[in-house]
Amino acid sequence: MKTRFPFALLACLVCAPAAALHAQQPGPTAAQAQVFMEQAEKQLSELGVKANQAGWVAANFITEDTEALSAEAQKNFSVAVQQLAMDAKRFDRVQLPAELRRKFSLLKLSLSAPPPGNPAEATELSRLAAGMEAAYGRGKYCKPPRTGAGDQRPGETCLDIGGLSRIMATSRKPEELLDAWQGWHRVGAPMRTDYARFVELSNKGARELGFRDAGAMWRSGYDMQPDEFAQEVERLWQQVRPLYLALHTYVRTRLGEHYGTQLVPQNGMIPAHLLGNMWAQEWGNVYPLVAPKGAQGSGFDLTELIRAKKLDAKEMTRYGERFFTSLGFDSLPATFWSRSLFTKPADRDVVCHASAWNIDNVNDVRIKMCIEPTADDFITIHHELGHNFYQRAYNKQPTLFQSGANDGFHEAIGDAIALSITPEYLKQIGLLDRVPGPAADTALLLRQAMDKVAFLPFGLLIDQWRWKVFSGEVKPADYNKAWWELRNRYQGVSAPLARSEADFDPGAKYHVPGNTPYTRYFLARVLQFQFYQGLCREAGYTGPLHRCSFAGSKAAGQKLNAMLE
Ligand SMILES: [Zn+2]
Incomplete structure (x- = not known):
């Protein structure tokens, strides 16, 4: 109820002068639009901080109460955005300075699930x-106790996504992989009805704002028409698709040699459980199975280097911070270290999915991660810190401009930094003794492609599915069928066992229950290489691009900061 008052106040402030002036000057003015926007940004900033605080606690202490409190704070924020966006319509035909007009456009786009007015x-x-989101965070696969003689266990063994991901990454036993895959995918099924209703309500909110549906709203955040954006994404995909096809064919051949062509049919699709990742989105974990025969290896294994040094979660994060400070950025604030979540707590459920926060939209930046001593997590730390340094760089902008140029930019910053984690860089920071020579390049590049190129179709298809779901082209009765059609078509991976509409496999991927638009990650996979190349050029680097690290370059840091600000 507290939040109703500011709206009433706001409405009065803006409406009263308009009514008073009505006799001489019909219609609202640019000056009134300016006042309206100042008030709106103030209100959104305050409610946004409250939603951040509640969201943080809910993700770090999953209980019924924190879930309810977070839902309430998020609703207050969302309803305020919605009401302001509706009110703002009266300025639609007012001639406004470009900056102010942009704020009005961004206001309408500031929610990924706009609430209906009701x-x-x-x-x-x-x-x-x-x-x-809480159901995903709590998700576990519990195996019943084994009953075979001499093999009795007192109770169930339960694994969360962290434990199951470890199996997906390291096991080479098809039955074990299949069991972990199937076990985790059960987390989706109970969300199906909720998700269908969620889609209806999001669409209703989006339509009230003037969009065709919530998917069209998502596609409107790229400074072009939604249909143009869909075409642009398709154009990018066609450019990079040949790389993916080559990688897919090679990996399928090598996995066929390892697992046999019964399991991995040649000329067909790769079963989704054999690629080292729950969603087959990045394949780096099965690199040892496909490493080029007879060629020199990459000469090191980052996971082993991290383990050999016995780096703990905070120390791993310090390496990430030092990369940024080497470019000239300020150190992270002390609160980052005292308030972040670095490791999985032993005594409670948390949303382990890594994320970066700026709670007060000023300097209270944090990450929330369940860090393990692996190369993947070392890279992810750099990714999340990229968000934090971005958030801090633009914290002096007006509220509605506190964001990336688009969401693909936001995802690409930390990744561009992580591309600089070359053998040369690892030697420089004391993790690696000897830099492998050019003979290791094939291995290094293939290892990189297993994550970066493999991801491209996955980055694309999540929203290809959701755009169709939001538009109504895919009906709830076909959710899972449409999901697998897209996974077959784009990724060339097949379900490892029969799926039906009793399953809801999209729900087993965080960003669907978490309602995070996903095309941003596809864009980021392209943008990050462009940023990386640009930063290497600024650093004065002239060698082969994949061996470039711009760490320590103040010139590159200045350019990066100028973009982030
Ligand atoms: Zn991210």
């Missing part, structure tokens, strides 16, 4: 969103 439906939407 308060009961707004509450329902935010409860569904909080509930699905």
Whole structure:
């Protein structure tokens, strides 16, 4: 209820002068639009901080109560955005300075799930969103106790996504991989009805704002028409697709040699459980199975280097911070170190999916991760810190401009930094003794492609599915069928066992229950190489690009900061 008052106040402030002036000057003015926007940004900033605080606690202490509190704070924020965006319509035909006009456009786009105007439906939407995210965070696969003689266990063994991901990454036993895959994918099924309702309500909110559906709204955040954006994404995909096809064919051949062509049919699709990752989105974990025969290896294994040095989670994060400070950025604030979540707590459920936060939208930056001593997590730390340094760089901008140029930019910054984690860099920071020579390049590049190129179709298909779901082209009765059609078509991976509409496999991928638009990650996979190349050039580097590290370059740091600000 507290939040109703500011709206009333806001409405009065803006409406009263308009009404008073009505006699001489019909219609609102640019000056009134300016005042409206200042008030709107102030209100959104305050409610945004409250939603951040509640969201942080809910993700770090999953309970019924934190879930309800987070849903409430998020709803207050969402409803405020929605009401402001509706109110803002009266300035649609007012001639405004370009900057101010842009704020009005961004206001409409600031939610990924816009609530309907009806308060009961707004509450329902935010409860569904909080509930699905918590259900994902709590997700576990519990194996019943084994009953065979001499093999009895006192109770179930339960694995969360962290434990199951470890199996997917390291096991080479097809039955064990299949069991972990199937076990985790059960987390999706109970979300199906909630998700369908969530789609209905998000669409309703999006339509009230003037968009065709929530998917069209998501596609409107790229300074072009939604349909143009869809075409642009397709154009990019066609450019990079040949790389993916070559990698897919090579990996399928090598996995066929390892697992046999019964399991990995040649000329067909690769079963989704054999690629080292729960979603087959990045394949680096099965690199040892496909490493080029007879060629020199990459000469090192980053996971082993991290383990040999016995780096703990905070020390790994310090390496990430030092990369940024080497470019000239300020150190992270002390609160980052005292308030972040670095490791999985032993005594409670948390949302382990890595994320970066700026709680007060000023300097209270944090990461939330369940860091393990692996190369993947070392890279992910750099990714998340990229968000934090970006957030801090633009913290002096007006509220609605506190964001990336688009969401692909935001995802690409930390990744561009992580591309600089070359053998040369690892030697420089004391993790690696000897830099492998050019003979290791094939291995290094293939290892890189297993993550970067393999991801491209996955980065694309999540929203190809959601755009169709939001538009109604895919109906709830076909959710899973459409999901697998897209996974077959884009990724060339097949379900490892029969799936049906009793399953809801999209729900087993965080960003679907977490309602995070995903095309940003596809864009980031392209943009990060462009940023990386640009930063290497600024650093004065002239050798082969994949061996470039711009760490320590103040010139590159200045350019990067100028972009982030
Ligand atoms: Zn990210």
